[in-house]
Amino acid sequence: MARAKNLGRFLLWRSIRAFTLLAGISIISFLLVKNSPIDPIQAYIGADMLNVGPEQREKIAQHWGLDDPVFKQYVNWASSLLGGDLGTSMIYREPVAEVIKEKFSHSIVLMLTAWVLSGVIGFTMGVVAAMNKDTAIDRIIKWYCYTLASTPAFWMGLLMVMVFAVWLGWFPVGLGVPAGILSDDVTFIDKVKHLVLPAITLSIVGVANIALHTRQKMIDVLASDYILFARARGERGFILFWRHGLRNVALPAISLQFAAFSELFGGAVLTEQVFSYPGLGQATVEAGLRGDVPLLLGLVLFSALFVFTGNLIADLIYYVVDPRTREGRTYES
Structure with missing residues (x-):
């Protein structure tokens, strides 16, 4: 109760x-x-x-x-x-809520794919770097993360287009579906092909923070007394991490990953522009450049609510999973 x-x-x-x-x-x-x-x-x-x-x-x-x-x-x-009315878009001549709903259906697939990839890859890289501290693997991962942390999303997107779409021809250059094809004729494989490069671009840029944060937390855990005791009992490698390290580094990583919704949305704006992906990012740029006040304000409020929801989910996960956060908590702060 x-x-x-x-x-x-x-x-x-x-x-x-x-x-x-x-x-x-x-x-x-x-x-x-x-x-x-x-x-x-x-x-x-x-x-x-x-x-x-x-x-x-x-x-x-x-x-x-x-x-x-x-x-x-x-x-x-x-x-x-x-009253529940966001107004009418001056560009699309449609209710703002309908425009956001349509664009978000494309963006949510892109952002969730990139979010999951960046979280899993970043967490894995952070754990591997910490378990191999001061080795060549650790130095390579840190160099990779520091490089990505200073890499703009649009530059990475242009590089991905140039290499994998133009030079190698493995993926389409842009858009969400093939050009000149009716929507009824677009297959699931077509959508996936157009999603791969934007999702990889967005996830690559988002790997650095979660990897570096997880690495430092894991190093702190490995230096704790109970880890030293576990090692004295003969526990090593993956078993040591699974039994004693996962719970302690997973919660901070989850919190950071949900808190990264703002960076995810900001990166999606630039990435969608590079790949001409028909999502919220492209609609935001169009609304800003063409002075569509109702649509731009609707997108700003929606993005703020999106980020706030991410932070709220992270706090709820902390509250449910970690009993220590329920003790002496002040909700007014």
Whole structure:
């Protein structure tokens, strides 16, 4: 009963924090968009700018509410948001919620694939490096991770395209499906082929943090007294790690991996641009460059909620798996 009460209190405080976070982000994002040098009306009209007169521009501004004061525009948008309406995208001419839903269906496959790969590979590399501390294997893994930590996602994507798509021709250059083919004719294999390079690019960049963090935690565990006692009893190698090291290094790694949702989303924006992958990243860039205020704000709030959810899941896993985190915990902090 006490455990359920503590969990409910924890979720309540996190809900309050999520609401205040989203409110603050919405205000800051709205002000930044409104002070952008991009003219949303001009971006909306596009190439037909010379054929549109002042009266038509005024009608367009009235239709989208762009002629109202900034404060009134925000109040109108926030009121619609509280009513469950994110507005209508100026680019796609569709409800923002529908656009996000469609784009997220593509991005979630890419991000989850990259997230799992980076977590498994990074955790394995960190454990191997720690178990072979100060050897050639450890130095190679550290050099590899330090190199990746300073490597931009878009540069890695361009390199992957150049090597595996252009030179070797193993994978398609970009897009989410083959060009010129009806959606009904696209096979699962076609989707996988277009997913491989973006997913590998995103996962490679995300390996460094989890590997270096796991390595240091594993080194600390191996230096503990109970590990020395286990070694005195003859335990070595994988058996030693499985019995005494896995639980102690897995929880920090899981927390870091869920906390990396922000980096995952940011990397997806750049990666999707490089590969012209039809996901949230590409939609975010288009919305920013073309002044689509409703879509851009919707994407900003969605990404913030996405990152917050990752952190919340990590905390819940800690709460359930590790009993020590339930003792003396303050939810107001």
